[in-house]
Amino acid sequence: MKKKVTLIIVAALVVFGLIPGIASRTAYSQDAPVEITFVHIFSDERDVRLETIQQIAANFMAEHPNVTVNLESNTDSYASIFEGALRAAEQGTGPDVVQIEDTLRQIAIDSQYFVKIGDYASEEQLATIPDIITPMRNYYNLDDEIWGLPWNASNPVMYYNPAMFEAAGLDPNTPPQTFDEITAACDAIMSAGIETLEGCINWPITSWLPEQWLSMQNALFINNDNGHSARATEALIDSPEMLRIMTWWKDLADKGYFVYSGSTEAYTSEGLLFISGKTAIHLSTSAGISNVLNYSQTLGGFDPGIAPLPKPDADATNGITPGGGSVWVMAGHSDAQTQAAVDFAFYLTSTENDMAWHKASGYFPIRQSSIDALTAEGWFDENPAYRIPLDQLLASEPDTANAGSVLGSAAQVRGAVVDGILSIIDGGQDPAEAMIAAKQRADQAIADYNSVIGD
The missing domain is CATH 3.40.190.10 (Periplasmic binding protein-like II)
Incomplete structure (x- = not known):
């Protein structure tokens, strides 16, 4: 759409x-x-x-x-x-x-x-x-x-099931904070014999999360200062920083750790996978904090943990975009x-x-x-989870990467990214090849839009 x-x-x-x-x-x-x-x-x-x-x-x-x-x-x-x-x-x-x-x-x-x-x-x-x-x-x-x-x-946060962490011998009070720590946690969780699990982790198939991980690495999504200094003419989605994201994502999928509902942009369906105990970790928007807290308790029978969005590594501290x-x-x-x-x-x-x-x-x-x-x-003292997305944002020192992208053809460019993701995690395509193809489609979409709009 x-x-x-x-x-x-x-x-x-x-x-x-x-x-x-x-x-x-x-x-x-x-x-x-x-x-x-x-x-x-x-x-x-x-x-x-x-x-x-x-x-x-x-x-x-x-x-x-x-x-x-x-x-x-x-x-x-x-x-x-x-x-x-x-x-x-x-x-x-x-x-x-x-x-x-x-x-x-x-x-x-x-x-x-x-x-x-x-x-x-x-x-x-x-x-x-x-x-x-x-x-x-x-x-x-x-x-x-x-x-x-x-x-x-809103911005993305990590939801997790503390009981599953404990069953896997993990400390629910110290949730994973980086890509490598997510992988290590999933190694333990998927080896723990938890019957309800279909996978370790899920999140919506969108371009939004990769864009956050690019921002954390101080990398741009599009050229011309993410479209702030002039209209963008090129998508930077085949960068080393993007390939790092896609390579990690493919590794999770290949191991059977990453699963998803089968549809793209399916925030509700992905949330239900987590709430119903099919995954132990769920990355999604902070906009769902109230609903996740409510339905995890009433439908899933557990109190979820909520933590900041994991970073590519400990040095990826440039912050996230609104x-x-x-x-x-x-x-x-x-x-x-x-x-x-x-x-x-x-x-x-x-x-x-x-x-x-x-x-x-x-x-x-x-x-x-x-x-x-x-x-x-005293709202935040009583409800600390609600403070997490705000602190994530306020900790971001403003720059062109975490200012987000300004792009008239954003829908088509994000669609090209999603197509690339699917070719990687479902089709097994090499991440570098997939993102080069995605970039070609994205650049064409930008050119088509700019040719109509003009400068």
């Missing part, structure tokens, strides 16, 4: 032309009714994160009685949400607020189907931007221009709707709601005021 999104956007830019937003702040009447729609990925009625969004929207409407906020979500796919928003915008029926994955930022800007939130924000709202923690401001370039506001921010999504406001609506949408975006990401969102999910707080309040009330 992610490959398809890029093609749809590029085609739309060619066929339908550009739809620029006109920036001006217009206060909407407190009496005239205004209706806006917020489209997001949290579609499961059992998900506590959906309940939190519903409560935040209800509180906003209570404070703005003339504004109705409609919540829409029928998929947990960022790509489908984005594609649907674009198609609706082409028909003049686009939603007002859209949750957008971080990798779709550049293509959202290039599409010009979105307005700059900063151009509609009040001075009071703009004054809250410095409160957003530095890594998130840098990642979304908020000190220069404000397109979207960061919201559901992940997750942000909220954007679509063009093509009345001034009153646009203003209400901007106000809702700031409300959604306010200190109080940032704290509630963090507690309900595992997404780390994006505001320093939130962190200070959570610390003062």
